[in-house]
Amino acid sequence: MSYEYATVSGVKEEGRGVRTLWFQWERKVEPGQFVMVWVPGLGEIPLSLSSTDHTKSITIKSFGPVSEAITRMSPGDRIYLRGPYGRPFTRPTGQYLLIGGGSGMASLRPMVGPRAHAIISARSKDDLIFRDAFQPGRVHVTTDDGSEGFKGNTVDFLRTFDLSGFTEIYVCGPERMMFSVYRELRSRQVNARVEFSLERLMKCGIGLCDSCSIGGYQLCRDGPVFSIDELDRMEEFGRSRLVESGRRITL
Numbered sequence: 001m002s003y004e005y006a007t008v009s010g011v012k013e014e015g016r017g018v019r020t021l022w023f024q025w026e027r028k029v030e031p032g033q034f035v036m037v038w039v040p041g042l043g044e045i046p047l048s049l050s051s052t053d054h055t056k057s058i059t060i061k062s063f064g065p066v067s068e069a070i071t072r073m074s075p076g077d078r079i080y081l082r083g084p085y086g087r088p089f090t091r092p093t094g095q096y097l098l099i100g101g102g103s104g105m106a107s108l109r110p111m112v113g114p115r116a117h118a119i120i121s122a123r124s125k126d127d128l129i130f131r132d133a134f135q136p137g138r139v140h141v142t143t144d145d146g147s148e149g150f151k152g153n154t155v156d157f158l159r160t161f162d163l164s165g166f167t168e169i170y171v172c173g174p175e176r177m178m179f180s181v182y183r184e185l186r187s188r189q190v191n192a193r194v195e196f197s198l199e200r201l202m203k204c205g206i207g208l209c210d211s212c213s214i215g216g217y218q219l220c221r222d223g224p225v226f227s228i229d230e231l232d233r234m235e236e237f238g239r240s241r242l243v244e245s246g247r248r249i250t251l
């Protein structure tokens with residue numbers, strides 16, 4: 001695999017354990033696409049970009065040795081990348097809604113624009129990210145412990161929320177949360193186009209190893225963004241996934 005490198009130009013603490021790293025990278029990337037980020041000696045992981053402008057960014061929470069090494073990077077460090085890969089979000093056509101859980105807001109962040117509304121959920125106030133990116137009154141916050149905004153989870157709030165004015169809904173977060181959102185949206189008359197950004201074990205990122213297969217799709221090539229109609233055909237969605245050891249675990 002051949003990598004390019006970029007130099008980290010800035011780092012920002014977004015929330016508890018979540019950091020954004022900024023870097024210049026000349027590649028064109030569409031919102032929702034991902035890159036493979038390599039840390040020499042440790043391995044590589046797929047990450048969606050949290051900014052796809054001229055200055056790019058990734059926003060990451062530590063969940064293993066590679067991500068931990070990335071979160072410890074400082075300005076001046078080199079970041080090794082390949083990509084971008086995968087199918088992006090479709091472009092919005094009207095008022096649209098972003099539904100993000102925890103650090104899942106990172107891949108929705110490039111979708112923020114003048115017609116964007118958002119529901120941002122986290123366990124607690126300190127875990128919320130990117131709520132300041134939205135115009136006042138267009139962002140709704142939920143926390144499990146009630147430390148900010150609505151007390152409860154995303155779906156508890158969604159049940160009280162009118163979705164009729166949106167032409168598109170984009171969802172990203174922990175899979176159990178996305179599965180609950182999927183079921184809620186399927187139980188209602190929703191006219192909007194709905195897309196979810198999924199995550200699976202990824203090794204090659206380019207359709208060779210099949211580690212990312214889900215419901216007959218390869219997540220790295222056919223996703224990571226899928227429409228709600230495609231999710232209808234994925235039996236594993238919200239139920240199970242493969243882990244590094246090759247074992248299938250229940251979600």
Ligand code: FES
Pocket residue numbers: 201202203204205206207208209210211212213218219220221
């Ligand atoms: S990650 Fe290898 S086929 Fe998708």
